[in-house]
Amino acid sequence: MRLRVWFDRLVVLLILLAAWQAGSAVFGAYWLSSPWATISRFFVSLSDGELVRHGSYTITEALAGSVIGGVPAVLLPFVLRRQPIIVAILDPFMVGGYGAPKLAFAPLFILWFGIGIESKIALVAAVVFFIVYFSTLSGVRALDTKLVQMAQVVGASERQVGRHIVFPGAVPAIFAGFRIAVPYAIGGAVIAELISSNRGLGYLVQTGAMNFDTTQVFVAILAAALIVHAFIALVDLAERFLLRWRPRGAALIVDHGT
Amino acid sequence: MAAMLEIRGLGKRFPARAGREPPPWIIQDMTFSVGAGELLTIVGPSGAGKSTLLNIIAQIDTASEGEIVFDGVLTVSPGQKSLRPGLDRRIGYVTQDDNLLPWRTTIDNVLFPLEVQGGIDDAARARAAELIQAVGLVGFERYYPHELSGGMRKRAALIRTLVYDPPVILMDEPFAAVDAQTRTQLQEDLLRLWSLKRKTIVFVTHDITEAIALGDRALVLSRRPARIAGEHAIPIPRPRNIKDIFTLPGFAAIHQRIRADVQ
Amino acid sequence: MSSAEFAADLPEGRAVSRKIIIVGGRIALALALLLAWEWGARAFGPLFFAPPLETALRIVEMAGNGKLLTDIAATMRVSTIGFAIGCLAGVGLPFLLRLSPRATEAIEPFILASQGIPKYALTPWLILWFGIGDAPKAIVVTLFVFYIVFITVSAGMRNTDQRLINMARILGAPEHIIARKVIWVSLLPFFFTGLKVALPRAVSAAIVGEFLVATEGVGFSIERARQLSDTTGVFAGIVVAVALVLIINGIVNGLERRALKWRPVERDMQL
Structure with a gap:
């Protein structure tokens, strides 16, 4: 039974690759690089350091931006846990910031911080902040009040309640936020590079397209997609490690923002 | 009669799964007539x-x-x-849960079987109205299931089956x-x-x-x-x-x- | 996310004064942000910050000479085309896959995995194929919308109460009617959750696409202003872009409330 499913998937994979290869043969590598050319260039590019150089730049932007945007986004709901009025005052601004197209700020950030790494980090931070903030906030709000009362009854201080009850309870929501944010972070970095840069996977895509080197375009896109999946897997792994006490449940990811 | x-x-057991004990019978050797x-x-x-x-x-x-x-x-x-x-x-089936469609009002739930079986005519409407009258749901035709009491929902589910006369x-x-x-x-x-x-x-x-x-x-x-x-x-x-x-x-x-x- | 839930169990007088504090706080914060903006303009100079007033005047000017309208029309044209196609595919495919569980199991993992591809990165390649017209941007918008709608509609379909489907079968409903009158209606809340994400995303994707390739549009104006070091133009364009997306957000929320009035309570799927 399960074997048949994997067999079916293999067939679908082969059909997809065959269609891609056929398309490349019909239109020519100039327009559509073939799967074989893409994969072999991928490994060549990986071994000669080219892909690592550009990939690590994009990863650095995404990581730095996720830390700068993500850390305050995690802390804020905890700091404001006992200040519902401030949370309520902030609410429309946060909702607006969440809904606003952060990527539209890319030209402004480039204007402010130049075409180097800083403007990309700023963009990623802006994107990640709102996603993680709302996710953490929902975790803090969904808190089990019975557990808090129990802790208070046994004499826990407000800080201890935050540390031992609220924080562990909100960890799944924080992870959910970061998991959703991963593709946004990589995608945001790549877009900023596409608009203006001299390094990174987005730069590789842009120069590849300019030189009609579609293989380079595909290699860079493939690398970006692999990075997204690898980071999601890393977040999942970290979550599984930190949340060993929790029964397994499947989380629904509605939206990959790449 | x-x-x-x-x-x-009649007998029923769930399908066997590899590496497990054969599943037990849920129903076995049942014979009766109605x-x-x-x-x-x-x-x-x-x-x-x-x-x-x-x-x-x-x-x-x-x-x-x-x-x-x-x-x-x-x-x-x-x-x-x-x-x-x-x-x-x-064969009509009135289940334990009323299974009313939550986005349809009482009357639209009662008319649902007729609607899906090829359209509603005046006779169908009259019949639905008659049944609504018979079980005392008059006045609640335009209510959604979540606005009805448990007993009303049961009545609606019952007449939804009676309306197409199985x-x-x-x-x-x-x-x-x-x-x-x-x-x-x-x-x-x-x-x-x-x-x-x-x-x-x-x-x-x-x-x-x-x-x-x-x-x-x-x-x-x-x-x-x-x-x-x-x-x-x-x-x-x-x-x-x-x-x-x-x-x-x-x-x-x-x-x-x-x-x-x-x- | 509203202040009402905090005020719920307070005595009325205190709830009212609390409401005043919150509204007042919001106004004060808005003013503070505006002041910070003004201060930024003075501190960093006109190359980095356009003062709020100047930005507003530029928007008025753009509205006056018709540029605002043509920009918005161009952006909305691209978003609408991409949105319509993406939405159609995103709704259609799950219903198609429903006909064969085997095909679903074989195909779905590839659709989900392909989601990791950064879609904007396809734009330069799409420009090679389709030139600098609407097509490359519309395709990117289509992809964004497709994935969001596909995933929410598939989730809604899995969430449909099997008992309702059985009931409809017993009542003699053919499969296409069950698809339309039971499954579709039952997954509407999921579909709207998808739309709420997809519609603003379609517009912002069009704007970002216009950064990369365009001859008109809100995104084009922002990026050209940046290249001309017209900071006021960048600010004005961004304000327009944010307002456009937020207004569309608001419209979708309003529509959702009307379409789902049969539901007993608001319960949104957590994103």
Whole structure:
């Protein structure tokens, strides 16, 4: 039974690759690089350091931006846990910031911080902040009040309640936020590079397209997609490690923002 | 009385899975028949496979063994390839959950079967209105299910089946989840509607009193696997006064006999 | 996310004064942000910050000479085309896959995995194929919308109460009617959750696409202003872009409330 499913998937994979290869043969590598050319260039590019150089730049932007945007986004709901009025005052601004197209700020950030790494980090931070903030906030709000009362009854201080009850309870929501944010972070970095840069996977895509080197375009896109999946897997792994006490449940990811 | 529904040697177990013990029987060797216009009640403990039995008769579940004959025609047999839910609208099914469509008002829920069976005409509307009147839902036609009480929802679910007039109706503890007073009223409503238009009804319940109050005949099921543990004709004459069913002659004796079988 | 839930169990007088504090706080914060903006303009100079007033005047000017309208029309044209196609595919495919569980199991993992591809990165390649017209941007918008709608509609379909489907079958409903009158209606809340994400995303994807390739549009104006070091133009364009997306957000929320009035309570799927 399960074997048949994997067999079916293999067939679908082969059909997809065959269609891609056929398309490349019909239109020519100039327009559509073939799967074989893409994969072999991928490994060549990986071994000669080219892909690592550009990939690590994009990863650095995404990581730095996720830390700068993500850390305050995690802390804020905890700091404001006992200040519902401030949370309520902030609410429309946060909702607006969440809904606003952060990527539209890319030209402004480039204007402010130049075409180097800083403007990309700023963009990623802006994107990640709102996603993680709302996710953490929902975790803090969904808190089990019975557990808090129990802790208070046994004499826990407000800080201890935050540390031992609220924080562990909100960890799944924080992870959910970061998991959703991963593709946004990589995608945001790549877009900023596409608009203006001299390094990174987005730069590789842009120069590849300019030189009609579609293989380079595909290699860079493939690398970006692999990075997204690898980071999601890393977040999942970290979550599984930190949340060993929790029964397994499947989380629904509605939206990959790449 | 001609048999409307014949169940012959019916058995059910879930499909075996590799590396596990063969699954136990849920229903085994069940044989009974229901006459045309009869109200047969089936009593059994919770979890005895009563719902599974009705699901098989309604053809939303498969049988592992045995066959079912509907009005002289073989409809369920071993190795059957595809199911025909509701047997082309000849078997109605009032389930334990009302399964009203939550986004449709009462009237639109009642008209739903007619709508999906090819359109609503004036006669259909009149019939729906008549049934709404008969069960006292007048004034609630434009309410959504979540705005109705439990008893009202049961009534709506009941007349949604009556509105398209299937010759056989299966009922799976339809009144289990309402309070005692509402239940008595629902039972009276059912008997009144049934006396007007004698349908063949198979009514499953875990409540012995309900089985006696409603049925012409009561079958008793055993615990898993479900088998027929007893069969009792209900000698109480109709029309029956459900509120005072306990006081009617013969009630105590039949109640005692059925209870002895339900173990 | 509203202040009402905090005020719920307070005595009325205190709830009212609390409401005043919150509204007042919001106004004060809005003013503070505006002041910070003004201060930024003075501190960093006109090359980095356009003062709020100047930005507003530029928007008025753009509205006056018709540029605002043509920009918005161009952006909305691209978003609408991409949205319509993506939405159609995103709804259609799950219903198609429903016909064959085997095909679903074989195909779905590839659709989900392909989601990791950064869609904007396809734009330069799409420009090679389709030139600098609407097509490359519309395709990117289509992809964004497709994935969001596909995933929410598939989730809604899995979430449909099987008992309702069984009931409809017993009542004699043919499969295409069940798909339309039971499954579709039942997954509407999921579909709207998808739309709420997809519609603003379609517009912002069009704007970002216009950064990369365009001859008109809100995104084009922002990026050209940046290249001309017209800071006021960048600010004005961004304000327009944010307002456009937030207004569309608001419209979708309003529509959702009307379409789902049969539901007993608001319960949104957590994103």
